[in-house]
Amino acid sequence: MRHLPPFLLLLASVAAAQAPAPSDPSRGALQVPDDLWVQVLAVPTPARRPLGYTGDEMRNYGGREHLLRSVENLFRDLRTVPRTTGRIADELIRVGQAGSPGEVLQWCWGLTDVSSGRMLEAPKAGEWGLPGIAPDAPREDVLRLLLEVIGPGDQAGAIREFGGFPDGVQRFLLRLAIARRLALPWLSQSIEPPGDDPDGEGVRRSLAAPWTGEENGQSATRDGRCFVWMREVDRAPLAYGAVIFATHLRGALAEFTAWRDAGGRAELAKIGARDWRGLPGMRVLGTTDDEIRGAQPSIVVDLGGKDRWLGRIGVSNGPLDPLSVVIDVGGDDVYDAGEEAFALGCGVFGLGAVVDLEGNDVYTVKSSGLGCAWFGTGLVWDAAGNDVYTVKGEWGQGAAHIGAGVLVDLAGDDRYECAQQSQGMGSTLGCGLLLDLAGNDVYHCRDEGNVSALYLNQSVAMAQGCGFGRRADIGDGRSLAGGWGLLVDAAGDDRYHAQCWSQGCGYLWGIGVLEDHAGNDVYENGKYSLGAGAHYAIGVQVDLSGDDRYNVGIATTKNQFQGHARDGSFGVSIDGDGNDRYALKNMCGGSADLGSLALFWDRRGDDVYECAMEQGLGDPPPLGSATVYPPFRAFRDDLPSVGVFLDTGGRDTYSGDPRGEAGAREGKSWRESRGANSFGVGIDVEWGK
Incomplete structure (x- = not known):
């Protein structure tokens, strides 16, 4: 059985091990500092094995038909995921601007x-x-x-x-x-x-x-x-x-x-x-x-x-x-x-x-x-x-x-509207890309587009940067791995609206990416959105700069969004700069579930975090948390769940964390472990000051 380092000994010397604060505003410079990542891992050197899952571990999961090598390789190291998507976004913007x-x-x-x-x-x-x-x-x-x-x-x-x-x-x-x-x-x-x-x-x-084919409410043709x-x-x-x-x-x-x-x-x-x-x-x-x-x-x-x-x-x-x-x-x-x-x-x-x-x-x-x-x-x-x-x-x-x-x-103030499975959606052996290079744009996935009782009568969007596989283990058995779904917006004050499964989400071996590189943006969404993945998938959401608002005043949000991962998945949500405001609920802001890895990082800015636990769900709180389950007597017992929350600059305000003094606070670190292989990590620090 493999275990991570002793997270309960975490962060005693965070303030003493700081590196210079980053000043480069480029997307390439938006990487968690090595010294800080060492503190997250609670080891004396970064030479340890990366925080990720091996190929052998990931082969325990099914539904791999037509799995892309470009997706499979990303599960080895959580840190490589936003680094890779940032490079891809930069290159797409460059060649798009070059016509x-x-x-x-x-x-x-x-x-x-x-x-x-x-x-x-x-x-x-x-x-x-x-x-x-x-x-x-x-x-x-x-x-x-x-x-x-x-x-x-x-x-x-x-x-x-x-x-x-x-x-x-x-x-x-x-x-x-x-x-x-x-x-x-x-x-x-x-x-x-x-x-x-x-x-x-x-x-x-x-x-x-x-x-499109269904029998008994499941995928079958x-x-x-x-x-x-x-x-x-x-x-x-x-x-x-x-x-x-x-x-x-x-x-x-x-x-x-x-x-x-x-x-x-x-x-x-x-x-x-x-x-x-x-x-x-x-x-x-x-x-x-x-x-x-x-x-x-x-x-x-x-x-x-x-x-x-x-x-x-x-x-x-x-x-x-x-x-x-x-x-x-x-x-x-x-x-x-x-x-x-x-x-x-x-x-x-x-x-x-x-x-x-x-x-x-x-x-x-x-x-x-x-x-x-x-x-x-x-x-x-x-x-x-x-x-x-x-x-x-x-x-x-x-x-x-x-x-x-x-x-x-290439230019203009544009409006994009759909019902579902659009605006950068990649399914089996596919890459779906929406690339907008300039203008104040609106991305809207309609609330009545694909309503599901399973998701509390909200719409399952699978849009705005979604990697989407075909799950058929409870249908005709012909499951298909997802592909690459990318929404890349280079500039402008933009507005993103969808409900469940949106804005950088991955499902069943797919990877969904939303990269917004400039502007004061507004994000509205629901479950499995804003850098979320489930069922051996990867979701990434990155906003490089601007004063942004995430789900502020949106009453329909429930849980499991903004840096959330479930069942062998990665979920990454990163904001590079600006004075931002976040409305978070259960299992958000760096929260991992069922053998998954989740990362939330706000690099700098004076931010506001408003937490409200959704009653009756019984999930872990936001801001660095992870679940624990009774023994499966199977490979899942050996996989760690790690939820990481990082805020590395600015004077921040926190409210509503149910952990009280033991939870999120300005200038502090916090941690939790609900059981074996369950680790929640939180750090708020002025990195480099």
């Missing part, structure tokens, strides 16, 4: 253990990036080569009409056509096409079956095709094809926007009405207000106007039709799939994307859209404007099952 959708997709696919397209670069200025075409080849020669694939026809007419577009538009269209030509051979080879399903309706129905596809699909060409297209897209967008901003707008305005289909797999619309609906070629480009994109558009349709991209250059546009599921940036065995360069846009899908992956890549890339994104149901705004579902918004 590089290809690198964003590389990161997302890489988190699902598929690394492809690394070091791939967009063609340099003056180059085309197409074998057989000289770097300085005239546009007409490039067009002729691309037209060769369509065989005999009115090529002369196509070339003549193409010449009517301004130079900047011509180069833009050619680069998109090259991207299509290079990506298609890879996107089409992921799996053998299912037969007798020309419109893909049967495929789409089978894809969702494991997550008699449609097993999706389970077979998970075993047979080759994810690497899906990733590589998407990265190829997105990398060439970066070059095309950069060149086009530079031309547009250098005087090209006037030339665009002269185009007027246009509907050109001269290039293979491409349709080009002019600058009038257009309405586009129904089946479309692989790439549709609209050069301006207030447009309406309606129905199932921007969704790939299996390996025979694996590319569907919508690009809107400007205007306040409406994207509305109506009652059609699988639309508007949805990858089904391929790449489905929506790219919008300007305007205050409104996006609406029923489900499976706005950056949703089902065995592929779903991408929405919005470069500017105050936008509204709505998912009426589930699976959008960065949601993924077997692939990468990505929504990137």
